[in-house]
Amino acid sequence: MSQTPDSAVRTYIADHRAAFLDDLAEWLRIPSVSAQPEHADDVRRSADWLADTLRRTGFPTAEVWPTKGAPAVFAEWPSGDPDAPTVLVYGHHDVQPADRADGWGTEPFEPVVRDGRMYGRGAADDKGQVFFHTLGVRAHLAATGRTAPAVNLKLLVEGEEESGSTHFRALVEANADRLAADVVIVSDTGMWSETTPTVCTGMRGVADCEVDLYGPEQDIHSGAFGGAVPNPATVAARLVAALHDEDERVTVPGFYDGIAELTDAERDLIAELPFDEEEWLRTAKSHATAGEAGYSTLERVWARPTAEVNGIGGGYQGPGGKTIVPASAHLKLSFRLVSGQDPYAIEAAVTEWITARIPAGIRHSITWGAPTRPCLTPLDHPALQSVVRAMGRAFGAKIRFTREGGSGPAADLQDVLRAPVLFLGISVPSDGWHSPNEKVELELLLKGVETTAYLWSDLAANWPRPAAAGDPSARPAT
Amino acid sequence: MSQTPDSAVRTYIADHRAAFLDDLAEWLRIPSVSAQPEHADDVRRSADWLADTLRRTGFPTAEVWPTKGAPAVFAEWPSGDPDAPTVLVYGHHDVQPADRADGWGTEPFEPVVRDGRMYGRGAADDKGQVFFHTLGVRAHLAATGRTAPAVNLKLLVEGEEESGSTHFRALVEANADRLAADVVIVSDTGMWSETTPTVCTGMRGVADCEVDLYGPEQDIHSGAFGGAVPNPATVAARLVAALHDEDERVTVPGFYDGIAELTDAERDLIAELPFDEEEWLRTAKSHATAGEAGYSTLERVWARPTAEVNGIGGGYQGPGGKTIVPASAHLKLSFRLVSGQDPYAIEAAVTEWITARIPAGIRHSITWGAPTRPCLTPLDHPALQSVVRAMGRAFGAKIRFTREGGSGPAADLQDVLRAPVLFLGISVPSDGWHSPNEKVELELLLKGVETTAYLWSDLAANWPRPAAAGDPSARPAT
Numbered sequence: 001m002s003q004t005p006d007s008a009v010r011t012y013i014a015d016h017r018a019a020f021l022d023d024l025a026e027w028l029r030i031p032s033v034s035a036q037p038e039h040a041d042d043v044r045r046s047a048d049w050l051a052d053t054l055r056r057t058g059f060p061t062a063e064v065w066p067t068k069g070a071p072a073v074f075a076e077w078p079s080g081d082p083d084a085p086t087v088l089v090y091g092h093h094d095v096q097p098a099d100r101a102d103g104w105g106t107e108p109f110e111p112v113v114r115d116g117r118m119y120g121r122g123a124a125d126d127k128g129q130v131f132f133h134t135l136g137v138r139a140h141l142a143a144t145g146r147t148a149p150a151v152n153l154k155l156l157v158e159g160e161e162e163s164g165s166t167h168f169r170a171l172v173e174a175n176a177d178r179l180a181a182d183v184v185i186v187s188d189t190g191m192w193s194e195t196t197p198t199v200c201t202g203m204r205g206v207a208d209c210e211v212d213l214y215g216p217e218q219d220i221h222s223g224a225f226g227g228a229v230p231n232p233a234t235v236a237a238r239l240v241a242a243l244h245d246e247d248e249r250v251t252v253p254g255f256y257d258g259i260a261e262l263t264d265a266e267r268d269l270i271a272e273l274p275f276d277e278e279e280w281l282r283t284a285k286s287h288a289t290a291g292e293a294g295y296s297t298l299e300r301v302w303a304r305p306t307a308e309v310n311g312i313g314g315g316y317q318g319p320g321g322k323t324i325v326p327a328s329a330h331l332k333l334s335f336r337l338v339s340g341q342d343p344y345a346i347e348a349a350v351t352e353w354i355t356a357r358i359p360a361g362i363r364h365s366i367t368w369g370a371p372t373r374p375c376l377t378p379l380d381h382p383a384l385q386s387v388v389r390a391m392g393r394a395f396g397a398k399i400r401f402t403r404e405g406g407s408g409p410a411a412d413l414q415d416v417l418r419a420p421v422l423f424l425g426i427s428v429p430s431d432g433w434h435s436p437n438e439k440v441e442l443e444l445l446l447k448g449v450e451t452t453a454y455l456w457s458d459l460a461a462n463w464p465r466p467a468a469a470g471d472p473s474a475r476p477a478t
Numbered sequence: 479m480s481q482t483p484d485s486a487v488r489t490y491i492a493d494h495r496a497a498f499l500d501d502l503a504e505w506l507r508i509p510s511v512s513a514q515p516e517h518a519d520d521v522r523r524s525a526d527w528l529a530d531t532l533r534r535t536g537f538p539t540a541e542v543w544p545t546k547g548a549p550a551v552f553a554e555w556p557s558g559d560p561d562a563p564t565v566l567v568y569g570h571h572d573v574q575p576a577d578r579a580d581g582w583g584t585e586p587f588e589p590v591v592r593d594g595r596m597y598g599r600g601a602a603d604d605k606g607q608v609f610f611h612t613l614g615v616r617a618h619l620a621a622t623g624r625t626a627p628a629v630n631l632k633l634l635v636e637g638e639e640e641s642g643s644t645h646f647r648a649l650v651e652a653n654a655d656r657l658a659a660d661v662v663i664v665s666d667t668g669m670w671s672e673t674t675p676t677v678c679t680g681m682r683g684v685a686d687c688e689v690d691l692y693g694p695e696q697d698i699h700s701g702a703f704g705g706a707v708p709n710p711a712t713v714a715a716r717l718v719a720a721l722h723d724e725d726e727r728v729t730v731p732g733f734y735d736g737i738a739e740l741t742d743a744e745r746d747l748i749a750e751l752p753f754d755e756e757e758w759l760r761t762a763k764s765h766a767t768a769g770e771a772g773y774s775t776l777e778r779v780w781a782r783p784t785a786e787v788n789g790i791g792g793g794y795q796g797p798g799g800k801t802i803v804p805a806s807a808h809l810k811l812s813f814r815l816v817s818g819q820d821p822y823a824i825e826a827a828v829t830e831w832i833t834a835r836i837p838a839g840i841r842h843s844i845t846w847g848a849p850t851r852p853c854l855t856p857l858d859h860p861a862l863q864s865v866v867r868a869m870g871r872a873f874g875a876k877i878r879f880t881r882e883g884g885s886g887p888a889a890d891l892q893d894v895l896r897a898p899v900l901f902l903g904i905s906v907p908s909d910g911w912h913s914p915n916e917k918v919e920l921e922l923l924l925k926g927v928e929t930t931a932y933l934w935s936d937l938a939a940n941w942p943r944p945a946a947a948g949d950p951s952a953r954p955a956t
Contacts, residue, residue, distance in 0.1 A: 204701060208799040217763040223682060223884025226814055227784030228775045229764035234718055234787050240711070241719030285695040286707040288839025297706045306705030309712050310802050315789035316810055321686040321847050323812050323885075324788050332794055334801050336704055361766025369799050406701025407801075 006393055008143035009453040013135065013446055020135045020449070021118065021442070023053065027093075027127050028111040028120040034070045034094035035163040043159050046093045047071040050130075050157060057134045058141070059155070065175070067167035070094060070159030074178070077137070077153045085383075085463040086152035087456070088181035090413060091130035091188050092161035095122035096434045103436035116442050123440040124431035129187040130157055132426070132445055136452030143453060150460035154181060158409070161188070165409040169370075172416045181419050182463070183383040186410045187448075189425035191402075192273055194441065197395040198402045199387050200423030202376030204302075205337035206407040207346050207368065208310070211239065211354060212330050214363040219315070219324040226325055230361040233314035236329035239357055243307045243333075247293035250307045250335075252353045258340035262303050266379070269401050270298050283429070302403035306336040336405065343371030372407040377420045386458040387422055387451075394450035424451065484871055486621035487931040491613065491924055498613045498927070499596065499920070501531065505571075505605050506589040506598040512548045512572035513641040521637050524571045525549040528608075528635060535612045536619070537633075543653070545645035548572060548637030552656070555615070555631045563861075563941040564630040565934070566659035568891060569608035569666050570639035573600035574912045581914035594920050601918040602909035607665040608635055610904070610923055614930030621931060628938035632659060636887070639666070643887040647848075650894045659897050660941070661861040664888045665926070667903035669880075670751055672919065675873040676880045677865050678901035680854030682780070683815035684885040685824050685846065686788070689717065689832060690808050692841040697793070697802040704803055708839040711792035714807035717835055721785045721811075725771035728785045728813075730831045736818035740781050744857070747879050748776050761907070780881035784814040814883065821849030850885040855898045864936040865900055865929075872928035902929065 032046035033039040047064045054062035054075040062075040073093065098108035098121035106112045111120030118128070137149055144150070156179060158168055172179060192198040215232035216225075245251050262270075275298055277289065291300040300306075314329025316322035335346055347368050358364050377384050379401065388399045404423065414421045426448040432438040510524035511517040525542045532540035532553040540553040551571065576586035576599035584590045589598030596606070615627055622628070634657060636646050650657060670676040693710035694703075723729050740748075753776055755767065769778040778784075792807025794800035813824055825846050836842050855862050857879065866877045882901070892899045904926040910916040 206701065206801060208801065210799070215764060220763055221884060222784075222786045222788060222812055223684065223814060223882070225762045225764065225779065226786045226812075226883065227782060228767055228769045228778040229759075229762050230766060230768040231787055233790045234722075237715035237718030237787065237790065240715030244712075281707075284703045284707050285698055286693060286703065286839055287841070288708060288837070289706055290708040290837065290839060291706045300706040301703065304705060306700075308700045308704045308801075308803060309709055309715065309793065310700060310800055311793035311795045311804065312711045312715065312807065313791045313795040315787065317789045317791040317808065321688070321810055321812060322788055323684060323686065323786075325786060326789065329790065330795065332799055334700055334704075334799060336701060359766070359768065361764055361768060363765070404701070405704065406699060 005143055006454070009139045009450055012139040012142040013449050013453070016135055016138065017446065021113065024128060024131045025111040025118065025120070027053070027131065028122050029109055031109045031121070032094045032159070033097050033162070034160050036097055040070070043070040043094055047073050047159055050093050051075070053134065054155065057138060065171065067160070067171050069163070069167045072159050072171060073155070073157040074175070075155040076178070077149055079150060079152045079460070080148045081150070081460070083465060084151050084460050085182040086154065086180065087459065088154040088156060088179055088184045088413065088417070088419070089133055090156050090184060090186045090410060092126045092158045093130065094159045094162050095127070096125070096162050098436070105437055113442070117439040118442060119437060119439045121438055123438050124427040125433040125438065126161070126188045128440040128445055129425055129427060129448065132448035133187065133452055135449045137456070139449060139453035140456050144457060150456045153456065154179065161409065168409045169412045169416070172412055176416055179417055181417055184410065184413045184417065184419050184421045185387070186421060186423045187425055189404060189423040190427035190429065190431070191425060192400065194428050194444065196274060196400060197391055197397055198400045199384070199391060200402045200404055200425065201379065201384060202339065203374065203404040203410060204305070204407055205341065205343055205372045205374035205411060206334055207337060207343040207371040208332070208334035209347070209350065209366050209368045210330065210332055211236070212328065212365045213358070214328045215361065216325055216327050219327050222323040222325050229325060230359050231325050232362055233326050233329040235359060235362050236312060236314055236331050239331065239354060240309050240312065242357065248291055249293070250305065252307070252349050254349045255305065255346065258342070259305070259338055260340055262299060266303070267299065270296065270302070273298065273400055273402070301405035303338060305338050305341060308334050308336070310334050336407070337374045339374050339376035341374060343373055347371065373411045373415050375411050375414045375421045376403070377422055381420055382462050382464060383420065383459060384422055386455060386462055387424055390451045390455035390458050393454050394447045483621055487617045487928055490617040490620040491927050491931070494613055494616065495924065499591065502606060502609045503589040503596065503598070505531070505609065506600050507587055509587045509599070510572045510637070511575050511640070512638050514575055518548070521548040521572055525551050525637055528571050529553070531612065532633065535616060543649065545638070545649050547641070547645045550637050550649060551633070551635040552653070553633040555627055557628060557630045557938070558626045559628070559938070561943060562629050562938050563660040564632065564658065565937065566632045566634060566657055566662045566891065566895070566897070567611055568634050568662060568664045568888060570604045570636045571608065572637045572640050573605070574603070574640050576914070576916070583915055591920070595917040596920060597915060597917045599916055601916050602905040603911040603916065604639070604666045606918040606923055607903055607905060607926065610926035611665065611930055613927045615934070617927060617931035618934050622935060628934045631934065632657065639887065646887045647890045647894070650890055654894055657895055659895055662888065662891045662895065662897050662899045663865070664899060664901045665903055667882060667901040668905035668907065668909070669903060670878065672906050672922065674752060674878060675869055675875055676878045677862070677869060678880045678882055678903065679857065679862065680817065681852065681882040681888060682783070682885055683819065683821055683850045683852035683889060684812055685815060685821040685849040686810070686812035687825070687828070687844050687846045688808065688810055689714070690806065690843045691836070692806045693839065694803055694805050697805050700801040700803050707803060708837050709803050710807040710840055711804050713837060713840050714790060714792055714809050717809065717832060718787050718790065720835065726769050727771070728783065730785070730827050732827045733783065733824065736820070737783070737816055738818055740777060744781070745777065748774065748780070750878055751776065751880070779883035781816060783816050783819060786812050786814070788812050814885070815852045817852050817854035819852060821851055825849065851889045851893050853889050853892045853899045854881070855900055859898055860940050860942060861898065861937060862900055864933060864940055865902055868929045868933035868936050871932050872925045
């Protein structure tokens with residue numbers, strides 16, 4: 001297949017830009033706040049609106065998929081080419097709560113275009129980033145003269161991302177056949193900055209637990225008994241303190257097993273980014289960096305696993321003092337995981353490590369939440385190469401690489417569908433996700449459109465064709 | 479002075495026992511609950527009742543001393559002998575709250591005598607133990623034929639002990655001249671058991687602080703930032719963990735400075751007590767002993783200082799998990815102190831130790847409460863010897879020695895009046911202090927009467943007479 005001509009794509013986008021922005025504004029007017037029960041109808045309305053719009057875009061199939069919570073939207077547009085790769089695009093149509101009184105300059109659900117930006121809740125997170133795929137596929141068809149995309153294109157747009165994706169994994173598992181894909185492209189992230197376009201190649205996973213420690217059967221007098229019985233708050237603190245060594249490495253045996261160390265090439269790519277530590281600390285609202293010896297801040301956040309105390313509590317926490325040995329103490333721990341770590345192996349290792357450290361006279365329990373796996377797509381993966389080329393053409397700039405330190409439902413897609421996950425996002429840090437005056441930069445939004453217009457052709461052209469049977473290198477590993 | 483004849487004392491007590499118990503019951507009917515504002519009038523009524531009763535007992539002076547809270551009662555009965563020692567007896571006339579519905583078999587403020595016990599709130603803690611001094615001094619006079627006690631006898635009975643002794647130190651400081659004494663006898667403690675009469679020789683002191691640790695300016699995302707900024711909950715835990723070494727000794731430099739190690743004789747006296755570890759653990763509602771290596775449980779509680787976490791908190795403590803790096807964490811620490819430790823030196827040492835352990839990016843503050851000094855009267859102190867002889871005659875048994883692990887207002891008396899403190903209590907562990915069905919054993923109550931009837935004569939007879947001027951050993955050291 002030939003490359004899509006850039007000029008044809010740009011002309012098509014310029015011609016349809018106004019209608020595209022009008023449609024996005026109409027969607028933003030639906031306050032699809034999934035966390036607020038009073039907006040349940042709006043979330044359903046948002047799903048219906050999107051399914052209609054995807055049908056109008058040309059998707060032969062566009063369905064609203066109910067869940068036990070808010071509905072998702074699924075759409076599918078087959079390529080017609082039996083050898084074409086299948087791409088699943090992920091996004092979400094629900095939004096964070098928003099109230100004018102929180103500091104919005106305009107009504108959050110009355111989108112306004114000003115100074116090249118569209119302001120409104122969901123403009124960047126995530127309706128804008130879902131929506132660039134609609135004009136993108138139309139531009140792709142117009143510029144190539146095709147009647148169907150060069151790839152088998154699927155979209156899954158969930159309705160509960162902002163309220164915990166509670167039913168997402170079950171939805172994916174129940175529909176794994178229809179969602180099956182060679183690669184997943186998540187459009188729910190951002191780029192480094194307006195001037196440094198980037199593609200994200202992975203997210204950390206997470207395993208989290210609560211550790212409950214019980215000592216005396218009730219709070220007891222620290223004068224009468226203190227110094228002669230074990231104190232569960234002390235035990236909790238000692239567990240936390242023992243989790244790291246002096247180099248801030250996690251001490252749980254086996255914790256780092258299976259992790260591929262960062263290569264020099266990967267470290268160079270991270271070091272290329274124009275990282276400003278002062279600015280990063282302002283974003284982190286923190287006053288110093290810290291962490292595992294031998295790694296930079298970005299390496300620590302993106303490429304290294306952690307053990308973090310999310311909460312600790314035990315004994316008296318009110319005003320003044322109370323001379324007790326507390327009856328119990330509680331820890332909330334979470335472990336960010338990177339590629340190569342299996343959450344269940346980490347859970348087992350941490351459980352064993354904690355259990356071995358519980359002294360006589362202290363009872364304990366450990367409760368694990370549902371883990372999220374890490375995901376990381378290798379830099380030489382053909383889909384990643386396609387995304388980089390497509391973005392490079394759209395942005396006219398070198399595309400660099402980032403990762404996400406957080407964890408998300410994308411990992412469920414990777415996990416259930418056994419497909420690599422890439423992150424194609426055009427949002428920038430100033431877009432104000434979850435904050436008042438959320439906006440999207442229109443120029444970047446249209447670069448997103450343009451990227452996908454190139455991407456499907458590039459992916460189809462460069463995807464490894466099926467090889468002779470028995471050749472295990474025919475498809476990229478997931 | 480000659481010894482008081484035992485038979486005369488016993489006869490006097492037998493003759494006046496009924497009226498004595500009637501009077502005590504009358505006092506117990508006044509619900510002098512200092513912690514409950516609706517009982518403020520009852521606390522005042524209790525003070526008036528006691529002052530009247532002390533005047534009827536013969537005290538030439540018996541005054542109600544107002545405080546900014548509940549009133550105390552002060553009474554004084556001079557010996558007439560210019561060389562007689564001065565004894566200040568301490569107790570309290572307020573009581574813990576009590577409600578029939580909490581599990582009382584009878585009305586808590588309607589005392590009942592049954593099976594040789596008087597049941598009622600305050601029977602043991604502390605009205606009964608204050609009250610044995612009234613019949614005691616009468617028996618002392620009757621048996622010796624004196625018209626005034628052999629010692630200068632003072633009583634200070636506070637009204638806020640059960641609500642924190644908030645104004646007690648100020649009261650003592652303001653009246654230090656009138657309260658001046660050679661020895662303080664506290665009747666607000668207990669004995670080892672009915673069959674093992676004991677005298678308590680000291681209490682631990684306490685210094686307590688809150689440590690506030692601040693990291694990010696708000697809770698931040700543990701995915702986006704975790705592993706790259708300091709976590710104040712981790713810092714809190716590390717402080718707690720570093721407080722003790724592997725032998726459970728406190729690591730703060732200087733912490734043990736000035737403490738006299740237990741002598742073999744002192745350890746033998748503690749080991750003589752019929753200590754049952756299983757029983758002690760039941761009382762402690764704990765499932766194992768623990769503590770400083772090289773010491774027994776009683777030694778740990780009575781004679782060794784501690785560092786205890788009374789409370790710890792930081793980050794998310796609700797149900798489930800929350801992937802944050804917390805903005806702050808908070809510690810409540812208390813340090814039990816033993817003779818030889820200066821609370822202010824300990825505060826300075828702990829403050830310096832904590833401050834040196836705060837990493838970059840964490841702000842902290844340390845707030846100390848008002849400390850209580852430890853008190854300990856040497857075994858060879860003449861007043862202690864007198865108490866042991868007097869109790870021995872009353873109980874017809876060998877008197878052994880205990881200490882209290884807790885801390886109390888007695889230390890304020892020692893501190894302000896510069897007088898040694900002894901603890902003469904006849905209560906036993908089954909008396910149910912602060913619990914439903916509080917009671918006092920009448921036989922033990924009358925042993926208390928009998929002890930004090932002997933004690934004032936013994937103390938006067940064996941108190942070191944003033945020596946030649948310039949002899950610093952003339953009076954026991956305080």
